[in-house]
Amino acid sequence: MLKKLFFTLLSLSICLSIYSKETPPRQKIDVTGLTLGGKNLKISVDELEKNLPLVKTTIFDPYNKNEKTTFEGFYFYDFVKKYAKPEVKTVYVKAIDGYSIETPIETMKAEKMILAIKDQQGYLAVNRMGPTRVIYPIEKMIDKDLLLKIGLHWVWQIKSLEFRK
Amino acid sequence: MQLKEYSQNALKSSIRIIVVITVLLSAIVAFSYINLVKNEFLQETTYHNRFQSRLIFKSISGLSKALIYLKDFEQQKEFDLLIEAEGMIQSAHSDYKIFLSEKHIHGEGYPLSPKLEFTFIEEKIAEHLDQEKIQPKDVSIIKERIYSTIEEMYAQEADIWKSEALRFEEIARLRERNRMYFYFMIVFFIASELGLIYFSLLRVKLLTRIEQQQEKLLISTRLSTLGEMSAEMAHEINNPLMVINGRIKLINEALKKHDDIDIEKIQKNVEIVGRNGERLDRIVKNYKLLSKNGTQDSFEFISLEKIFNDLQEITERRLIDANIQLTIENLNSKIAMPVKYVQILQVFTNLVSNSMHAIQDLDHKWIKINIVYTSTDVHFHFVDSGNGISKDHLPHIFNAFFTTKSSREGTGLGLNISAKIIQDHGGKIYYNEHNPHTEFVVILPRTQAQYVGPGNEIS
Numbered sequence: 339m340l341k342k343l344f345f346t347l348l349s350l351s352i353c354l355s356i357y358s359k360e361t362p363p364r365q366k367i368d369v370t371g372l373t374l375g376g377k378n379l380k381i382s383v384d385e386l387e388k389n390l391p392l393v394k395t396t397i398f399d400p401y402n403k404n405e406k407t408t409f410e411g412f413y414f415y416d417f418v419k420k421y422a423k424p425e426v427k428t429v430y431v432k433a434i435d436g437y438s439i440e441t442p443i444e445t446m447k448a449e450k451m452i453l454a455i456k457d458q459q460g461y462l463a464v465n466r467m468g469p470t471r472v473i474y475p476i477e478k479m480i481d482k483d484l485l486l487k488i489g490l491h492w493v494w495q496i497k498s499l500e501f502r503k
Numbered sequence: 504m505q506l507k508e509y510s511q512n513a514l515k516s517s518i519r520i521i522v523v524i525t526v527l528l529s530a531i532v533a534f535s536y537i538n539l540v541k542n543e544f545l546q547e548t549t550y551h552n553r554f555q556s557r558l559i560f561k562s563i564s565g566l567s568k569a570l571i572y573l574k575d576f577e578q579q580k581e582f583d584l585l586i587e588a589e590g591m592i593q594s595a596h597s598d599y600k601i602f603l604s605e606k607h608i609h610g611e612g613y614p615l616s617p618k619l620e621f622t623f624i625e626e627k628i629a630e631h632l633d634q635e636k637i638q639p640k641d642v643s644i645i646k647e648r649i650y651s652t653i654e655e656m657y658a659q660e661a662d663i664w665k666s667e668a669l670r671f672e673e674i675a676r677l678r679e680r681n682r683m684y685f686y687f688m689i690v691f692f693i694a695s696e697l698g699l700i701y702f703s704l705l706r707v708k709l710l711t712r713i714e715q716q717q718e719k720l721l722i723s724t725r726l727s728t729l730g731e732m733s734a735e736m737a738h739e740i741n742n743p744l745m746v747i748n749g750r751i752k753l754i755n756e757a758l759k760k761h762d763d764i765d766i767e768k769i770q771k772n773v774e775i776v777g778r779n780g781e782r783l784d785r786i787v788k789n790y791k792l793l794s795k796n797g798t799q800d801s802f803e804f805i806s807l808e809k810i811f812n813d814l815q816e817i818t819e820r821r822l823i824d825a826n827i828q829l830t831i832e833n834l835n836s837k838i839a840m841p842v843k844y845v846q847i848l849q850v851f852t853n854l855v856s857n858s859m860h861a862i863q864d865l866d867h868k869w870i871k872i873n874i875v876y877t878s879t880d881v882h883f884h885f886v887d888s889g890n891g892i893s894k895d896h897l898p899h900i901f902n903a904f905f906t907t908k909s910s911r912e913g914t915g916l917g918l919n920i921s922a923k924i925i926q927d928h929g930g931k932i933y934y935n936e937h938n939p940h941t942e943f944v945v946i947l948p949r950t951q952a953q954y955v956g957p958g959n960e961i962s
Contacts, residue, residue, distance in 0.1 A: 363590075364586045364589065364590075365586055365587070365589070365590040366583075366586070380583075434565070434590055434591065434594040435561055435564065435565060435594050435598065436564070463593060464589070464590045464593030464594055464597070465593040465594075465596050465597045465600075466597075467597070469590075495590075495594050495597070497590075
C-alpha cells in the first residue's frame with residue numbers, strides 16, 4: 339500500500355516537475371573573459387538566485403505588445419560585481435540565435451539594467467525569451483523613439499556573457 | 504471677323520486649352536498618386552516578406568544548431584549538449600511563432616503545420632531530459648523531425664522568395680510608369696504655362712489693337728461727320744450771307760440817293776442784316792459744339808430746356824429743308840440733368856438726323872420727342888413717321904459699322920457711339936419694337952436731377 343502511494347506520488351511529482359512553471363530552465367549561461375576566478379563558468383538560473391539579491395520591476399514590455407509584466411531578476415551591475423574582475427569595462431552579451439551587443443558598465447549602472455529570470459507566469463524558458471533577458475526598469479510605456487535608442491541592449495535568450503576591458 | 508470677336512474667340516480658346524490641360528494634369532496626378540500608393544504597398548509588402556524570410560532563416564539556423572548538438576551528444580553522451588539542443592529548438596520555435604504572427608497580422612493566416620507542431624512540443628524532450636533516460640532512437644526521432652521541419656521551412660521560404668521576385672518585377676514596372684508620368688507632368692506643366700503666357704500676351708495685344716481701332720474709328724467718325732457738317736454748314740451759312748449781301752447792296756444804293764434817303768427802309772435792312780448776322784453766329788457756334796470732342800468733359804447740370812433749344816437750333820435748317828416737323832412734348836424746363844452736355848447733344852442730334860434720313864422720302868414726315876418723367880429716370884421717346892426697323896436688322900442696330908445707308912451717307916457708328924455715351928451716363932438706349940412707327944427710347948437717370956427755379960444759375 340505504501341509502496342503504491344510512493345510510486346504514485348513520485349510519478350505525480352515527476353509530472354508536476356515536467357509541467358511546473360516554477361522549474362528553472364535547464365539552459366545555463368556561459369560566463370567568459372575577465373572572470374573573477376580567471377576561469378570560464380557555466381551558471382544556471384537557480385545558482386544566480388542563490389548568489390544575487392532578487393529585484394522586482396513592473397514594465398510595459400515593448401517586445402510583447404506592451405503588456406504590463408512584472409519581472410524578477412538581478413541588477414546586471416550586481417552580476418558583474420559578483421563574477422567579474424574590477425577592471426572590466428564592458429560586457430559582451432550574446433544570444434542563442436547569435437545576436438550580440440557590447441554593453442558598457444556605466445550604462446548598466448546608470449540605467450539600472452536588470453537580468454530578468456522570471457515573470458508572473460514563472461521562470462523564463464527559452465521559448466519565452468529565457469533563460470535570462472536584459473530589461474530596463476522603465477515604469478511607463480516606452481515610445482518608439484526611446485526604444486530605437488535603448489532597444490539594442492534588450493537582449494533576450496542570453497547564451498553567454500563575456501567580460502571585457 | 505471683328506477684332507472684338509477675335510479677342511473673345513482667343514479667350515475662349517485659351518480657356519478651353521487651360522481646362523483640357525488641367526483635366527489632363529489632374530488625371531496624371533491621380534494616376535501617379537494611385538501608383539505611389541501601389542508602390543508604397545508593394546514596398547511595405549516587400550519589407551514584411553523580407554522580415555518573414557529572415558525569421559524563417561533564423562528558425563532554420565536554430566534547428567540546424569540543435570542538430571549539431573544532438574550529433575555531438577550521440578558521440579559524446581554529454582547531457583549538457585542535449586540541454587543546448589533543447590535551447591536551440593526553443594529559440595527556433597520562438598522565431599517561428601513570430602513569423603506566424605507576422606503572417607497573421609498581414610492577413611495571411613498560416614497555421615502551424617502538424618509536423619512543426621510535433622517538433623516543437625518540447626515537453627517530449629523535457630520528459631526525456633528530466634528522466635535523463637534518453638535513448639539513441641529518441642535522438643534519431645528528434646533529428647528526423649528537425650530535418651523534415653527544416654525542409655518544410657525552406658519550402659515556405661521559397662514561396663516567399665517567389666512572390667518577392669514577382670513583386671520586384673511589378674515594382675520595376677511601376678517605377679517606370681511613375682517616371683513616365685513624372686516626365687509627362689513636367690512637359691504638360693511647361694506647355695500649359697507657355698500656353699497661358701502666349702494667350703495672355705495675345706489678349707493684351709488684341710485688346711490694345713481694339714482700343715486703338717476704336718479711337719481711330721471715333722476720329723474717322725468725327726471727321727466724316729465734320730465733313731458732312733461742313734457741307735451742311737456751308738449750305739446754312741449761304742442763306743443768311745446771301746440775305747446780308749443783298750440787304751447791304753440795298754442799303755448802299757439807298758445811301759447813294761443823297762436827297763431821297765428812306766431812313767425807315769435803311770433801318771429795316773440794317774435790322775435784317777443784324778438778324779442774319781446773329782443767325783450766322785448761332786450756326787457757327789452750333790457746329791463748333793457738334794464738332795467738339797466731349798469725352799473729357801465732366802458732368803454738369805444742364806436744363807432740359809437748353810438741351811432741346813440747342814437741338815432745335817442745330818437741326819432747324821435741315822428740318823425746314825426736308826419739310827419735316829419736329830415737336831417736343833412734355834418738356835419741363837425746370838428740370839436739370841447731370842450730363843456731359845456736348846455728348847448728350849450729339850446723341851440727340853444723331854437720333855434726329857437718323858430719323859430725318861429715314862423719312863425723307865415719305866409722304867408724311869414728322870418727328871416727335873415725348874418726354875416722360877419717373878421718380879428715378881427721365882425717358883426720351885424719339886418717334887418718327889417711319890414704319891419701323893426691319894426685324895432682320897434689329898439685332899445689329901447698335902453694332903459698330905452696321906448701317907443701312909450707303910458708305911457715302913454713313914459709317915454706321917452713330918448708334919454704337921450713342922449707346923456707349925448713354926451707358927457712360929448710367930442710362931439706357933433701346934429700340935421700341937411695339938411702336939408701329941420707328942421709336943428709340945433714351946433713359947437717363949435723374950439721381951442728381953434737381954429742379955431749377957428762377958434766379959439759379961445753371962452752368
